[in-house]
Amino acid sequence: MSALLTLESLGVTIDDVEPRDLVEAVSFALAPGERLGIIGESGSGKSVTALAILGLLAHPLQARGSAVLSTGPAGSAGVEVVGASQRRLDRVRGAVVSAVFQEPLASLDPLMRVGKQLAWPLAKHRGLGGDALRRAVLDALADVQLPDPERIARAYIHEISGGQRQRVAIALALAGGPRLLIADEPTTALDVTVQAGVLDLLQREVSERGMSLIFISHDLPVVSRIADRVLVMRHGRHVELAETSQLLRHPVHPYTRTLVEASRELDAFLPASTGRSAVEEDR
Ligand SMILES: Nc1ncnc2c1ncn2[C@@H]1O[C@H](COP(=O)(O)OP(=O)(O)O)[C@@H](O)[C@H]1O
Numbered sequence: 001m002s003a004l005l006t007l008e009s010l011g012v013t014i015d016d017v018e019p020r021d022l023v024e025a026v027s028f029a030l031a032p033g034e035r036l037g038i039i040g041e042s043g044s045g046k047s048v049t050a051l052a053i054l055g056l057l058a059h060p061l062q063a064r065g066s067a068v069l070s071t072g073p074a075g076s077a078g079v080e081v082v083g084a085s086q087r088r089l090d091r092v093r094g095a096v097v098s099a100v101f102q103e104p105l106a107s108l109d110p111l112m113r114v115g116k117q118l119a120w121p122l123a124k125h126r127g128l129g130g131d132a133l134r135r136a137v138l139d140a141l142a143d144v145q146l147p148d149p150e151r152i153a154r155a156y157i158h159e160i161s162g163g164q165r166q167r168v169a170i171a172l173a174l175a176g177g178p179r180l181l182i183a184d185e186p187t188t189a190l191d192v193t194v195q196a197g198v199l200d201l202l203q204r205e206v207s208e209r210g211m212s213l214i215f216i217s218h219d220l221p222v223v224s225r226i227a228d229r230v231l232v233m234r235h236g237r238h239v240e241l242a243e244t245s246q247l248l249r250h251p252v253h254p255y256t257r258t259l260v261e262a263s264r265e266l267d268a269f270l271p272a273s274t275g276r277s278a279v280e281e282d283r
C-alpha cells in the first residue's frame, strides 16, 4: 500500500549566529490507518519534527530533507511540505493533516464562542451554511462526547474545563476530515483523571475514521497503548523504530532499553486499580 506520509532525511536547523541541527535525518513511511508513536525525553526534537511535517516552523527554524503527504489516490503525486508555499500548505492543513497540541489554548481563540470557532473549518472544508452548519457544529461537539453541546457551543473557552477544551481542540482538528492527525502530548497538560478519557476518544475517532495517527509523548506506557509502531528519538536523532510489541520485548538500542526498564519500574509502584499498561501486559 502506498504511504500516506513519507519522510526522507527530514531535518530541522536553527538559523542562529551559529546554525545547528535540532533534528537530523528522520526517515519513515506511514501507511494509511497506521498509528506511529514518537517517544523521547524532553528536548529530543519530537515537537519540531511534528511542526516540520505540518509546515509550521517559523524563523529561525528551518526544515530540510523531505516530507511528502499523499493527497489523492494511491500512486498520485503528493505534496512536498518542506519548502511549500503558504497557499499550498493551506490546501493540506486541516484537510489532509491536522494537529492537537499539549495545550488546547494554543489552537483555540479566547474571544470567540466555541460554536463559532468550530463553524469556521466546517464551513470551509464541508461547504456548509445556515441550519446544516449549526447542526454540524453540534454533531461535532457531540462526537467528541461533550455533554450538552448546545451549552458548550455558546460558551467561551474560559467557561469550560481543561478536558473539555482538549475535546473541543480535537473536534476542531477533525473538522476538515484529515487523513492524518498529529497529537503532540495531547494529554500531558490534563488531570490524570481526564487523561484516559481523552486518549480513548482519540483512539476511537482515529479508528472510526480510518485515519493515520502520529502520537507524540514522553510517556512510553501511554504511547504503547495507542501505537502500532514506535519511533524513539534522542538529541534530535532517530534512535530506533520498531513494532510496539517488538520494541517492548526486544529493545535493541541501550537508550530504548532504559526507557522500557524505567516504565516497568514505574509500573511496579502503581496500584493494580490503575489498570495494566501495555508494558506490563507484555511481560
Ligand atoms: N523556536 C525555537 N527556537 C530555538 N530552539 C528551539 C525552538 N523550538 C525548539 N527548540 C529547541 O529544539 C530542541 C527540540 O525541541 P522540541 O522539539 O520542542 O523537543 P521535544 O518536543 O522532544 O521536547 C530543543 O533543544 C529546543 O530547545
Ligand SMILES: [Mg+2]
Binding pocket: 046, 047, 048, 184, 185
Ligand atoms: Mg514537545
